[in-house]
Amino acid sequence: MTTDQNKTTIRSFLEKLDKSISAIEEFFIPDCPAHLPGIPDPTDREGFRQFVAMLYAAFPDLHHTVEQQIAENDKVASIINVSGTHKGDFQGIAPTGRQVMFDDFMITRIRGGKVVELWAQFDALKLLQQLGVFQLQAQSKG
Numbered sequence: 001m002t003t004d005q006n007k008t009t010i011r012s013f014l015e016k017l018d019k020s021i022s023a024i025e026e027f028f029i030p031d032c033p034a035h036l037p038g039i040p041d042p043t044d045r046e047g048f049r050q051f052v053a054m055l056y057a058a059f060p061d062l063h064h065t066v067e068q069q070i071a072e073n074d075k076v077a078s079i080i081n082v083s084g085t086h087k088g089d090f091q092g093i094a095p096t097g098r099q100v101m102f103d104d105f106m107i108t109r110i111r112g113g114k115v116v117e118l119w120a121q122f123d124a125l126k127l128l129q130q131l132g133v134f135q136l137q138a139q140s141k142g
Helices: 003-017 023-027 045-058 126-129
Strands: 063-072 076-086 101-113 113-123
Touching: 003 023, 003 063, 003 076, 003 101, 023 045, 101 126, 113 126
Parallel strands: none
Antiparallel strands: 063 076, 076 101, 101 113
């Protein structure tokens, strides 16, 4: 596949994911290593599905918008804007009803139109700030 086809694959995946997490089964091979934030060892497609299900349970209207993509050979790097409303438990944080917006950085390796490896990292600090869990302290100059 061409690099443009690979970029389209990721865009299509995210569009379908916002409608149903079953998109993971459509776009990812079963033993796809997924390197995820907060999880020390890579997981597989099922582990990735569970991670995503947790996010959609906490933010049921989660929406992804691809801001930028760079592709080379079989890899696609994407900067994705993620937005949603905190309506369910998230990592022990009770629903706040707050709107959140943060960036997700994703690198995928694609073979034959399927994701065969994934690296993902999102701006967790920005998310926690928006949920009111974490505040940056201004340092005084002295």
